[in-house]
Amino acid sequence: MPALTDLLFYGFAGLALLFGFLCVANPLSRNPVTSAMFLVLTICSLAGLFVLLNAFFLAAVQVLVYAGAVMVLFLFVIMLLDLKEEERRKLNKVALGAGTVAVAVIAGILIRAVTSAKPAADKLVEGTTKPLGRILFTEYLLPFEILSLLLLVAMVGVILLSKKELK
């Protein structure tokens, strides 16, 4: 592999992890808007990693749907609820410690597990629109259709839940 892609991997991976950390545990700000913006950056970095993995279509979808639509929704709700900075309540140190330990154990288990994985084949597949579209509308036609039901549920649900109950 050329050195450039190696560097790009470390760049995107480092950025994704850094932004991810800043999203969930920003030491400087507890503002949800900050978290949301860092989540957008994480998602974009992940899109970069997708490109490195030849998943071009998904990289585009990631930026369009996730960073675009989903995060806009988040920001919209933050604004709607007019959330100020997360209240600085007294932290339960025991709970926080236990949580961190649990997460560390999970991280350890996952890393140990994934480093035992072996690549099965080194043939390259291109995740472009055409092959993905082909497989989507043949083999995975049924789940694709079911997505429409899922969206219907979401639509009905969102309208009813966010509407004010009129007396």
Place this chain on the structure above:
Amino acid sequence: MDVHAAHNAVTAAAPAFSSRPEDIAWFILLLPLLAAAGITLIVRRSNFLAATFSIAATVTAFVLSFVLFLMFGVGDAAAVTSPFAWLHAGELAVNLGVTVDKLSTLMLLVVTGVSALVQVYSVGYMHGDRSFPRFFIGLSLFTFSMLGIVLADNFVMMFLFWELVGVSSWLLIGFWYEKESAADAAKKAFLTNRLGDFGFLLGIIIIWAAAGTVNFAELSQKLGAHPDLLGSLASVAGLLVFMGAMGKSAQFPLHVWLPDAMEGPTPVSALIHAATMVAAGVYMLCRVFFLYQVETAWPAALAFFGSISALDIIGGIGAFTALLAALMAIQQNDIKRILAYSTLSQLGYMVMAVGCGGPDAAMYHLTTHAGFKALLFLGAGSVIHACHHEQDIWKMGGLRKLMPKTFLTFALGTAALAGLPPLSGFYSKDAVLLAALDNGHPVLFGLGVLIAAMTTFYMLRLVLVAFLGSGRSEAAGHAHESPGAMTWPLVILAVPSVMLAWVPLGDYLTHHFFTDHGHVHGHGSEVISFGATISAAFGLVNHILFEPFNHAPLPAFLGTGALIIGAWIAVTLYWNAERDPLPKLLGSFARGMRNRFYFDEIYEAIFIPLHDLVARLADWFDRWVVGGLAVRGAHGSTELLGRALRIVQSGNLQTYTFFFVAGVALVVLIALK
């Protein structure tokens, strides 16, 4: 009339119903269910029709049972079963079927007979109760369930009816559910039985997994061919199955429910807690006795049991229960509770007999006991009815003259229970003692004799205090004899109490269990045909009366000795404790003995500490194990549980997610090991 002639005559009479005996058995089983359904659906409003339905069904069942008894019990027809597929799911195949053989036909007679009499009696006893039809629904349902146990030809079916008996007895004990104590007692009975059933079901599942069948006949055959079929679990499986019997037959430490269950109406006590339900455990042990005839084998973890067999443990538990309950009975003042503890004690006796390798003796005692204990309970009910629901014997007295029929039959029942020759109890008790002695259990034999003495003592005490002397309360003074619906069953029950053992019942049972073994004991060593018995009945009386003393003198003489000693003590202590009309006559006698205090002192020195110890042990178990865990758990343990639960189920989402994550981590770590 020889065997075949009798058989032919019966089969000739049978076609009215069906030519196949197993169909008759099915019909017997379904009759009470039909009655219950009929009452529920059709005549729920009519007291008269409800009772008629129920009694008619049970009496018909009794008559049919008698037909079967003549065919299979007396005529030597081979056992039949008629299975139909209930379920075939992969390896788990269960057929529902009835077993008709000597054992089940005899038990059918006992169950339907007592049930019919109790129902007739209930017409008088429950007269005026506003839930009269509901009571008969309960009785019919109970009879149905009980017949199911008797006829079941496999473990699963037996367990099914086993639990149904639990449910229907729960309904009957809690019949007066407005009474808090009755409702609690019903719950306690149900829960304690479930504790035993837990072991029973586990045993069934183990047996099924190891042997691949739950059918009694197949199991018996397989175990006969491969005695090591159950491997190292043989004894454990046997004990687990025995746990079921411990629950139903109220063996220590699961005996706690039986005395409390006396809160139910007295006919229920007579039916359930004397003759049938509590006998189910013993019957089941006899039915699956083949399970205990395999080589003793313990898994590694229980190897310390060594050569102690499952039967040894069963025998020990039975003897301990018998002793414990006899000690308790001595202390009771409630007429029903005395009888309840007496029942416990006698059940312990039967279980002890099974443990000594004498299922025939156990069944023999079960049969005779069913008769006289039902009689005693119904007699007690008659007394309670007459004394306006007074149950304290010290508030009775002098009932002998006011209720002559009740007194006479009650006295006969007492004599039979005490084992007075030639009444039925004597022979069955003798068989139990003989089984202990013959099979090398001298300690159990000794205990048996001791318990026999105690039995006589407390029963005589009851009779002396309640029936003799003069009335110690208003109610007792104005008691009057109960109506005919109540006294006739007493009279009828008195007949088997006296004469049951005059037919060669012991041989009949021995023949059933030990045909191949030549292991015959009891009076007479060959099967005597029914016809011959009838024709020579009077000639035999002499023979029967003295046979036990000739055949095996030690148990017979010791048993009779125990009777005399027990009676002597009772009379000495209680005759004088009365202000009865005969103080002058007997006063001098008692003074002449001058050792009433001597007995009191012995009593205080030996029996009270022993009694206290046992009572404390039982109470501890009742309070902490049964009560704490199951029945009364609502208070202390629930509080603790709630506090522990609050930590986990705090309502905080992040606590939840933390436990989720920690759970995943833990499962991975445990499973990786």
Place this chain on the structure above:
Amino acid sequence: MTNGDYYQLLKLLAPEWTVVGTVLAILFADLQFWRNRSVAWRSAGAASILSLGFAAAAGLLIWKRAVTADLLGGTLVLSPTSQYVKLALLGLAIVTAWLCTEGEFTKHVGEFVALIALATAGMMFLVSTENLLMVFVALELVSLSLYVMTAFNKRSPRSAEAALKYFLFGGMAAAFTLFGFSFLYGLTGSIHLPTIAAKISWHAGDPLTLVAIVLVVAGFGFKIAAVPFHLWAPDAYEGAPAPAAAFIASGSKVASFFVLGKLLSVGLPGVGGSGAWKAFSPGWLAVVAILATASMIFGNLAALAQSSLRRLLAYSAIAHAGYALLAIIGGSQPALLYYAITYAVTSVGIFGVVAVVENRTGNEDIAGLAGLRERSFLLSVALSVFVLSLAGVPPLAGFFGKFYAFAAAAKLGSSLGYWWLVALALGASCVSLFYYLQVLKQVWVAPVPEGQGKVAGGWVVSILLALLALAVLVTGAAPELLIRFLK
């Protein structure tokens, strides 16, 4: 793929499409014609449409019950068993829909009933696939519908809180499941269960395999409420509107158990390991055995401490998840399905009684049932049948389900290795009788509270409850009636 295949897809899934059509019909009728009607009228109307539509779907299922198909890379796998499970799901959905007529928890009852139907469609897809992607999508369809249904009572703040907890907990479980799916895919290069099965045994000892198993089981552990993934259940059961809780406890359970059983037995047969006594080895059998143990102990103990009827049911559901896991361990699909279906029927019945009683008395505690015997004989008898069935008293279905499941586990492996689990299960069900009797004590013994009159549900609900009680009795007394369809 040719056009003929599309047609085949349409034909094979006719019952599902009928269900979807029912959804649209309900939404349309409610929006177009019933806006000005009373809520009671609309709920009955919506439930009627749903019943008709589902009856048609059921008819199609019965008509084509002998179908077998395996299409499109395993996204659609039909077998007679899956068709019968779908029938059960349809039945449960109909009862749930009629429960909406008991009590007014929302004005938008048409949408609520439509969501029931959508969730049912999701469950039907869930039971007819052997493809991880399809499992995921169908599972999300079910979950999303249930989240929304849980939040539907907008007058009660508890409804929204319960839904949010359910939702976030479920989201996390879904993330774990997906991570697990990705590992399975990474190990085998496939998301098709039989293909996974063929390849995964090469990786039997890998830590990746084990972690994948745990992550996947954790996700399904959430759906079936097995300890330690159960914590949402009591809150959701308590806060949700009664029909939503009923559906979470019934239909969702059946579908989840079915698919979990399939996933483990069809997808991962080579990596079971063992949970036998003193012969523990890593694999899903070990994982499931741990979950079952924890569920039976925790569920039963926690239930002892409850005074709220719904929370009691939730903890009892947790314990029952533990029992049913024994059927999965035993590898017996009929045992699992018998257990899950009869349990679902019982639960939906109990929630039906709860809905009626709560609606009339407003009391959600066990004490609210006080003296029910004199206030409604039908409800008392039905409730007793359901509760005794849960307690495993023969001849009700609950007993046989337990017996079958436990026997399957006992038979597994050599020399009764799972005896410890069976003994524990029996012991746990023995303890459980205590709290079930608490409920019955209120019904049959406790006095009727002052000023409380009769309690009666609508006639359709009453008939349905009676039928459910009868079903519990009949399938328990003659289990072959049900089991012959599940083999």
Place this chain on the structure above:
Amino acid sequence: MSLTPGLHHFLVVSALLFSLGLLGVLARRNLLVIYMGLELMLNAANLALVAFSRFNANLNGQVMVFFIITVAAAEVAVGLALIVALYRKRQSAHVEDLTSLKL
């Protein structure tokens, strides 16, 4: 592990990202940020799937990611609507205020 990025590198990034998301879910108090943590976990799963897809040389993983993104979008809509509905009732998006259901 060599420095040239291979399957392991991507998977380690994915595992770390998953843990970060989990940390957010466990440690933050704001419901919206907790939900962002969940999104991070889903993205980690996506990364793992795409990486496996690349190194297993078939597109199944990528199709799955496509579906996950769609489902996640629908889920976000519902989740945020739930948070809004709850906020209307409680005037709070703070997880510790959501404890009326317990035990």
